[in-house]
Amino acid sequence: METKTAFEIVENTETFERMLARVREAQKVYATYTQEQVDEIFRAAAMAANFQRIPLARMAVEETGMGVVEDKVIKNHYAAEYIYNTYKNTKTCGVIEEDPAFGVKKIAEPIGVIAAVIPTTNPTSTAIFKTLLALKSRNGIIISPHPRAKKCTIEAAKVVLEAAVKAGAPEGLFGWIDVPSLELTNKVMAEADIILATGGPGMVTAAYSSGTPALGVGAGNTPAIIDDTADVVLAVNSIIHSKTFDNGMICASEQSVIVLEGVYDQVKAEFQKRGCYFLNPAETEKVRKTIIINGALNAKIVGQKAHTIAALAGVEVPESTKIIIGEVESVEISEEFAHEKLSPVLAMYKAADFDDAVAKAEQLVADGGYGHTASLYIHTAEKEKMARHQAAMKTCRILVNTPSSQGGIGDLYNFKLIPSLTLGCGSWGGNSVSENVGVKHLINIKTVAERRENMLWFRVPEKVYFKKGCMPLALDELKVEYGKKKAFIVTDTFLYQNGYTKPITDKLDEMNIQYSCFWNVQPDPTLANALEGVQQIRAFEPDVIIALGGGSAMDAAKIMWVLYEHPDADFASMSMDFMDIRKRIYKFPKMGEKAMFVAIPTSAGTGSEVTPFAIITDEKTGTKWPIADYELLPNMAIVDVDNMMNAPKGLTSASGIDVMTHAIEAYVSIMATPFTDGLALQAIKAVFDYLPSAYANGANDPIAREKMAEASCMAGMAFANAFLGVNHSMAHKLGAYHHLPHGVANAVILTEVIRYNAADVPTKMGTFSQYQYPHAKERYVEAAKFAGIQGKNDDEIFENFIAALEDLKEKIGIKKTIKDYGVDEKYFLDTLDEMVENAFNDQCTGANPRYPLMSEIKEIYLKCYYGK
């Protein structure tokens, strides 16, 4: 081996600073290298390290006086070949991942300079391992060797560096401390960008307290359990193979063997047969006092042969002894044999049963191996025992039927365990990683995320029938298309008593469909009210539910449908507010497995026949549960104006203006789409054109009635998909606190909310990828133009739009202010703050184009109360 690299000797702060500057400079250049360049350098360096594996191993043993040359050769070989093989195709430069559809890209960047603390136990292999990782990840590296192993550690780094430079890497990319001291080690750790610390707990603590991000590993105290189902010959020989490897200096190496009583003698005999020596009690005591001094490991035994250690203790064993074994009982830390021994000295315990063995292993891990490695020899059919063992071990590697020294470092006895000479011990070991450390821990990954718009869909009932007289034709389908046998009608007393159900029941009779009817739906239906109907439904077991009525009847019917399909429905969870209906936490149960749902509206207002919404009140607490999910969409909607002809004036007015509010809010919603826009615009225009006559002339203007029926349904489809806004949020609370009819509550604040939303400089705008900038005003103007409202510029059109809405309200008898509806001033002001907070928190607020502050909601309420 002839390395020529000769940098200035680093022995104090000054020379250290110069070396650091050199490494940083070189790393800056190296950071610009391409993947191809890096891969070639990585390959050449691995190859060079591999060539030098024997001289480096010999040097390590000579310098440290520990370990076995032949085993160190394997470690060097492994560090070069296995690490190269694992990472040869790993992308570490520039774009490493890209998904154009989602607009997301991952870019790898080097971290900078790595501080590499290298231990005495594996000096050359660890140096090869860490420098190769640095090369692959385009980092510079500064090596802090242990004084006892500085020559061989630095030599290994030089071999790798020289090959890398020959393959094109910048010359000064690696640095090292020639005269190690803790002060300089601390300096490397403080100045570097990341620390790869391998060493004892003191070093790892120092790394973590340096202020630099650290990947540290700690001590192991691997317990190996031999279950009575294990293959004893395989178990014992695996342990011998592992424990003798490099004279027991691998941190994952077995420190204790816990043998089930049933196979104890067999295990002992096999150990003896294979050249291990069992200490008698007197010898055990001698070895105890030799291996551990005041609770600490005697430096003289580390990495020595069994025979040497025995001699130190004054115990005579054959020269060829592989392992000396003490049969001990205590797993407490006060037992010397329970410690990590870094030498071919093993503790052996007898366990009464598997639980006892696991308990012992747990304690041994707690004694000094938290987070490292545990081992189990067992018949792999013993799944339950293996699960118990896995659950109990606070170790990041649990090896089964595997020699732990070779097994823990990966890729030798299991080919999915990443090969590494730095084994993370997780939070149990005070580490930031719990897996085998690799290149991914040494790169920064930038995620480039381009703006994308939310996926949207458009959902309406499968069938929507409309046009005057469509109902009987639509109902035909129940028989012809769906083959239904039992229908259940849900309606209110007024409609029932006035014969509105008759055309339906006649048709059902004609088709020989059995039916039953619940006709006691109350306004703002309660859960108790719905449960009343559900009892009937459960007894009758229909295969179709027909809801006939306004919003209350349709909502109540939807709730009954839910309770019929899913008796344990939990409304508190179902009504949980969501930010995005597609990302909500609650998974709504599947509907339609027992019955399909047909909705037949009798007023032009709620649009509930085509929406996925229902509101139910818990009469016990007064809570209103707004339930929303596309599962609640009716399967069929029948919009037949014949059911609406004789609606009274008050209902026509309130529900008609509700349609207008639905359409306007859906049109300016941050979730509005061209699919919902068309429907909303048609509805807005229709309400302007036909609501006054429908109000004034009722059944005498069937065209106006029909246009309003269609407008209601279209507005329903629009807001079922684009949602509503703060107008509805505020109206919901006006209804709840002051009992204004829903449509009236919407109407009385409508123009104030529009003015509020139209601000070009809102305090805050709504958050939705598609909503690019505040443009509610443009949208109102578009809607106005579509409805035929004119003006010389947008401002005038906007003002005319507001005037037209005020005019419409006046024509249909809507009063000007909240006060005009007899709401007591004191009570209004007393409940105002609470109402404001609840309105702010309403499910509808999220889709509003302007994200409201509570103070702003309060101001709107006050303006609408007083009319100024």
Add this chain to the structure above:
Amino acid sequence: MKLEKVIAVRTSKTIYRDGDHVVKVFDQGYSKSDILNEALNIARVEETGLPIPGVEAVTMVDGKWAIVTDFVEGKTLARLMSEDHENYAQYMERLVDIQLEMHATPAPAMLNKLQDKMKRKISQTGLDATTRYELDARLHGMPKHNKLCHGDFNPSNVVIKPDGSYAILDWAHATQGNASADAARTYLLFWLGGDIEGAEMYLDLFCKKSDTAKQYVQKWLPIVAASQSVKGKEEEKEFLMHWVNVVEYE
């Protein structure tokens, strides 16, 4: 000042009694800063209210530095332990109680840091680079507390007064730091004094009463042993090195 009655003679210092005062006269080898530091330690610890003989003066006697402190009437625990050996265990208990009381006393903020002192000592040991590196790393990894540590706490430095109350003498080595280091040092002093049974009894009692894990105190032993080796008694060297030459697990 009459320096007639010699109370004790230690390596390179002589201690006299002068009425209500004790005069500790240092040999010429001591630096001025050593003397002033010791006096300052006493003054600082005095301010904590812990029962110790207060410093009265720092002066020169025949060209030698001397520290004058109050005289404390009574017998040291060391003397009681040997005179009244039957009650050895009781005295040991008293020793630990007093040490724990001392550790519970808030350390003066300006008192030297134990970590710094140990670091300095390790660098003065003359041990090989590898061993110093191990010791430095071990020390660096120890928790840095700020308990009042005596540094030479042993039965000969604790006086029991006739009324049963106590006083702690000799604050030359006082620092603030990890109480377990102070305990490790006491344990080592018992060993060096040849009282190994006493050492084990002390450690068991200290750990039990302070609810400290034994290995936590033991972790300090290589460090205190190294620091002790600086004082350089040849006959202790081999023993101390045996305690020093351990490694951290890797």
